[in-house]
Amino acid sequence: MNTAPLPDMAEATRLTREGRLAEATALLQRRLRGMPPSAAETFEAPQLARNGMPPGTQRPRIIDVEPEAGEMVDPGEVVHRGRPEEARASPWQVAGDLHGSVAPQAPGALRGILAGLDAGGLAGKPDAMRRAPTHARARLPEGAQFMAGTFTAEAGSRSYKLYIPSTHRGEPAPLIVMLHGCTQSPDDFAAGTRMNTLAEEHGFLVLYPAQPSSANAQKCWNWFSPADQKRGHGEPALIAGMTRQIMRDHAVEPRHVHVAGLSAGGAAAAIMGQAYPELYAAVGVHSGLACGAARDLSSAFSAMRQGAPGALPCSGKPQGVVPTIVFHADRDATVHPRNGDQVIAQSGAAASTALRTEVQRGQVAGGHAYTRTIQADAEGRPVLEQWLIHGGGHAWSGGSPAGSYTDPRGPDASREMLRFFLDHPHGGAGAR
Known part of the structure; x- marks a missing residue:
């Protein structure tokens, strides 16, 4: 496959950083098809080379919404046609410029180019979600298991990884369900959060559901789709069903089943807490969004940029407070920190x-400074906890560089979430 010349890659990088994904993609499509640059590009590229990127305008790409799930018909505007099942499998349709269009290009090729632009253009930026270098598979402690499995139900099928620590002797143990972010995998997420290491220390099980590229090209949980925000439907039904299968097949303490996630996985965790409050005793949301923050791709981009407007409709109706711990950084340029609020x-x-x-x-x-806000009920029992990381970006706080999208400068989100979860069993503070 022919690749775009370096000046074009630099221009596409600039457009991507500024959130102008349609224009960046259209530029790459035109080059791949051998079309000449537009008049605007001929002017802008030399200006970029001479003057550099204007300060304060650099933003990472929005990774939590896969543009392949809908049609991009105008530069900077995403329109979803309300048929996520059909659109999710369709190729990109991108405007070539303000007056014409370009035929769809093979989505895999464009994804690879844009991923390369992101990896090369954002390294070293404060909000960059850095990818980890390739490492050999970590050696398990003797007696520990990190087993692969598959769950299948009416809503579909998902694979998963389950970590059973070497200290587990068959007695009922807590279970934490960890939902990875876009482009991640269970192994990557486990490495970055160090949750398996904590499982060795404290004797709990960790379940990592895997989102396949067949469900979302970037492996994002489809938190913005109404079909995936409801109890008994779509991805919530699959995650809850998988959780219950692990509870049936292994010794799990039912009062201590919790769910947490990062970014798109954090948004999915928020949905799970609202949709299945009788199953999950507490929820951890890192750099995510509330249930119902978006109803389609257009509102998803808007919510990520500035938070959701007005009331947040969600199908879940918990009978009491869902104990929740939130981590979000105040310099997160991918998901606005207002979403944590x-x-x-x-x-x-x-x-x-x-x-x-x-x-x-x-x-x-x-490392980072932080503000920790605790909300307690009338009996003085803490039920909500919010950590705002000052100076941090869109990455797991206190995570390991062995995994992607981590910020080792802390505070340690994994330990604090675990502490919160162990303090909030069903029947304890915040019981529904």
Whole structure:
């Protein structure tokens, strides 16, 4: 396959960073088809080379919404036709310029080019979600298992990885369900969050459902699709069914089943907490969005940029507060930190009385400062906890560089989520 010349790649990188995905894709399509540059491109590329990128305008690509799930008909505008099953499998349709269009290009080729642009153009930026270098598979502790499996139900099929620590002796143990972000895998997410290491220390099981590229080309959970926001339907039904299968097949303490996720996985975790409050005792949302924050691709991009407007419709109706812990960085340019506020507000909406708030501030030695806000019920039991990481970007706080999309400068989101989960069994604080 022919590739675009380097100046064109630089221009596509600039457009991608500025969130002008349709224009970037159209540029690459024209080059792959051997078409000459437009007049605007002929002017803009030399200006970019002479002057550099304007300060304050660099933004990472939006990775939590796969443009292949809909049609991009105008530069910067995404329109979803309301048929996610049909659109999800269709190739990109992108406007070539303001007056004409370009025939669809093979989506796999364009994905590869844009992924290369992202990896090369964002390295070293404060908000870059860096990919981890390729490492040999980590050696398991003697007696531990990291087994692969598949769950199949009416809603479809999903593979998964299940970590059973070497310390597990068959007694009922807590279960944490971890939902990865876009482009990630169970192995990658496990490495980046170090959750398996914590499982060795504390004796719990970890389930990592895997989103295949057949369901979303970027392997994102489809949190923005109404069909995947409902109890008993779509991806929520698959994740809940998989959780229950693990509970049947292994010794799991039913009062200590929890769900957490990053980015698109964080948005999916928020949905699971709202849709299945009797199953998941507590929820962890890292750099994610509230249930119902979007209903299609257009509103998804909008919510990611600035938070969801107005009330957030969600099919779940918990009978009480869903204990929730949120991590979000104040310099997250991929998912606006306002979304973290909305996750907390949604989880606390079912409180029967006003929650009391306590604010703490701290600093990780050699790392980020943070603000931790705790909301407690009338009996003084903390039920909501929000960590705002100052200076951080769109990455798992305190994660390991062995996995992708991590920020080792802390605080340690994995440990704090585990502590919160162990403090919130069903029947404890925030019981429904």
